[in-house]
Amino acid sequence: MIIGKVTGTVVTTISHPHYKNRRLLVVQPLTLPGEPADEDFIALDNSHAGIGDTVLVNREGNGARQVLKNPDACVISVIVGIIDSVYVEAQYHPEGGRTA
Amino acid sequence: MLFGRVRGTAVCTLKYPGIEGVKLLVVQPLNRRLQPIGGLQVAADVVQAGIGDLCVMVRAREAALALPGERFVPVDLALVGIVDELELRPDGEFDFTLKPGWTAYT
Numbered sequence: 228m229i230i231g232k233v234t235g236t237v238v239t240t241i242s243h244p245h246y247k248n249r250r251l252l253v254v255q256p257l258t259l260p261g262e263p264a265d266e267d268f269i270a271l272d273n274s275h276a277g278i279g280d281t282v283l284v285n286r287e288g289n290g291a292r293q294v295l296k297n298p299d300a301c302v303i304s305v306i307v308g309i310i311d312s313v314y315v316e317a318q319y320h321p322e323g324g325r326t327a
Numbered sequence: 328m329l330f331g332r333v334r335g336t337a338v339c340t341l342k343y344p345g346i347e348g349v350k351l352l353v354v355q356p357l358n359r360r361l362q363p364i365g366g367l368q369v370a371a372d373v374v375q376a377g378i379g380d381l382c383v384m385v386r387a388r389e390a391a392l393a394l395p396g397e398r399f400v401p402v403d404l405a406l407v408g409i410v411d412e413l414e415l416r417p418d419g420e421f422d423f424t425l426k427p428g429w430t431a432y433t
Contacts (some may be wrong), residue, residue: 230425232421232423234359234415234416234420234421235359235413235414235415235416236412236413236414237383237408237410237412237413237414238410238411238412238413238414239383239408239409239410239411240409240411241374241375241408241409242374242383242407242408242409243373243374243393243407243408245393245407246383246407246408251328251383251408253359253413253415255359255421255423256423257423257424257425258423258424258425259424259425260424260425260426264423266329266358266364267358267359268328268329269328269329269330269383270328271328278414278416279416279420279421280432281432288387288388288389288392291389299392299398300389300392301385301389301390301392301393301405301407302328302385302389303328303385303386303387303389304328309433310432310433311431311432311433312429312430312431312432312433313425313429313430313432314428314429314430315425315426315427315428315430316427317427317428318427
């Protein structure tokens with residue numbers, strides 16, 4: 228799962244039946260400062276997210292099918308949560324442990 | 328799932344069993360600003376899109392699931408929606424970095 232920000236909405240009148248009754252949102256993944264930005268993507272909304280929300284996105288088909296309760300759903304990215312807060316350590320320690 | 332613009336059609340008379348009758352379209356994958364990502368690709372069409380249409384595409388095994396009928400067909404890109412409206416906030420509006428320490432979003 229990844230953390231992303233919803234930056235847009237997509238309206239598709241003609242779409243695959245598996246995409247009906249749910250909204251499609253444009254998501255930009257969040258990255259650490261100084262790291263190159265990941266490519267944005269479209270995700271199906273299962274959490275009533277909106278533009279500006281920081282969201283948790285499942286980007287794997289089997290997880291998406293489980294969320295949608297459809298074993299044949301042709302969906303990869305699904306928004307499965309709206310993030311309240313995130314804690315990230317200031318420095319990465321490959322050997323583990325923390326600094327004050 | 329990503330955006331794509333239909334740029335042309337591909338005709339293929341001899342096809343693998345299971346994908347006979349599937350319309351093939353040449354598409355340009357796009358990012359949210361509708362700028363091209365990489366080169367042209369061929370996608371299976373399930374929504375009867377036409378040249379010039381902006382579409383939503385799905386990759387990988389899910390593209391095969393998008394086609395009606397047989398479950399496993401050799402298809403790795405499918406058009407699953409035709410975009411009528413795209414509402415996008417300008418780039419400067421949001422910060423896309425994960426800052427060290429606690430960040431509250433709500």
